[in-house]
Amino acid sequence: MPNTMLAVVKYGQEDGQVELREVPVPEIGPDDVLLEVAAAGVCGSDIEFWRHSITFPIRTPVIQGHEFGGVVAEAGERVTDWRVGDEVVSETAAFICGKCRLCRTGHYNLCRERLGFGYGLDGAFAKYVRVRQGLLHRKPPEVSWNAAALTEPTCVAYNALVVQSEARPGEPVAILGPGAIGLLCLQVAKALGASPVLITGTTVDARRLDLARRLGADHVVNAQEVDPVEVALDLTGGEGIPLVIDAAGNSATIRQSLDMVARNGQITKIGWGKEPVGFSLDPIVAKAVRYQGTFSHTWPMWEAVLEMVRAGRLDPEALVTHELQLREWLTSYELVEARQAVKVVLRPE
Ligand SMILES: [Zn+2]
Ligand SMILES: [Zn+2]
Numbered sequence: 001m002p003n004t005m006l007a008v009v010k011y012g013q014e015d016g017q018v019e020l021r022e023v024p025v026p027e028i029g030p031d032d033v034l035l036e037v038a039a040a041g042v043c044g045s046d047i048e049f050w051r052h053s054i055t056f057p058i059r060t061p062v063i064q065g066h067e068f069g070g071v072v073a074e075a076g077e078r079v080t081d082w083r084v085g086d087e088v089v090s091e092t093a094a095f096i097c098g099k100c101r102l103c104r105t106g107h108y109n110l111c112r113e114r115l116g117f118g119y120g121l122d123g124a125f126a127k128y129v130r131v132r133q134g135l136l137h138r139k140p141p142e143v144s145w146n147a148a149a150l151t152e153p154t155c156v157a158y159n160a161l162v163v164q165s166e167a168r169p170g171e172p173v174a175i176l177g178p179g180a181i182g183l184l185c186l187q188v189a190k191a192l193g194a195s196p197v198l199i200t201g202t203t204v205d206a207r208r209l210d211l212a213r214r215l216g217a218d219h220v221v222n223a224q225e226v227d228p229v230e231v232a233l234d235l236t237g238g239e240g241i242p243l244v245i246d247a248a249g250n251s252a253t254i255r256q257s258l259d260m261v262a263r264n265g266q267i268t269k270i271g272w273g274k275e276p277v278g279f280s281l282d283p284i285v286a287k288a289v290r291y292q293g294t295f296s297h298t299w300p301m302w303e304a305v306l307e308m309v310r311a312g313r314l315d316p317e318a319l320v321t322h323e324l325q326l327r328e329w330l331t332s333y334e335l336v337e338a339r340q341a342v343k344v345v346l347r348p349e
Pocket of ligand 1: 043044045066067152153
């Protein structure tokens with residue numbers, strides 16, 4: 001085992017303060033494993049951390065990266081279920097308190113003390129990452145490393161559609177925003193048999209909207225060319241869409257979601273939007289709509305998603321447009337920022 005490794009480190013609280021550094025290999029505690037990272041996905045939030053356009057505190061210096069799978073390279077003395085050589089994926093709640101009401105009721109994704117990999121504790125854009133044993137899930141052999149690295153965002157989509165909403169076979173779903181999360185929501189909605197599935201984006205999303213078509217979206221709408229609300233109402237004889245997934249989250253899509261949702265329907269918001277909305281939210285009242293937020297995921301969702309990927313019902317790897325070496329991290333961030341990449345997977349070296 002080497003003493004040092006290459007890592008993508010956010011070292012300051014300003015735009016652009018990220019660089020490749022030689023850092024010590026992490027030391028593990030008795031309940032941890034040391035994972036040799038096989039593949040790590042670049043997330044939109046990694047770009048926001050790089051740009052420092054974030055609304056919550058971030059520890060620096062910190063190694064970025066929270067979507068990953070790898071091989072157990074070392075196991076702490078109290079680790080009983082995992083051995084060196086095991087192929088695993090890891091959840092992202094690097095630290096939780098384990099004692100609060102939310103932790104004790106299975107909602108540890110919402111623990112107030114939660115620290116995620118890549119901003120609260122050192123993440124996976126490195127050769128090795130320290131992971132507590134309770135975060136691990138076995139990677140089925142049929143699941144590729146690229147797909148394994150994308151288990152995390154796929155669980156975000158699964159939570160949104162299956163746990164926080166009830167997407168139903170044969171009922172329409174609209175997905176606003178064709179980023180990685182929106183496209184994974186599309187896959188989950190299709191896998192559940194929702195129909196038709198509509199997805200929207202803008203001109204800058206052209207590449208992502210093409211991919212949405214290939215992934216089986218029934219209706220793909222460029223909102224700068226066609227009004228997505230009109231499309232949604234036409235599709236449903238004026239009734240509106242029973243389940244709208246807002247995977248963009250800005251004021252434009254909030255407004256569209258309110259206008260296209262059916263009476264007694266649900267809007268589930270995954271995307272973050274920093275700006276104030278500036279219009280009335282009364283359609284929630286008038287149409288008796290459930291407005292549901294969703295954040296992150298928990299253990300059973302990981303098991304379900306890994307099984308769906310293993311069985312070929314979900315194909316997160318279809319989102320991977322670029323595979324790059326860790327030292328090409330800056331290129332990968334620029335590709336994601338320019339929306340030329342859908343998903344980049346980094347390979348540590
Ligand atoms: Zn992410
Ligand atoms: Zn807690």
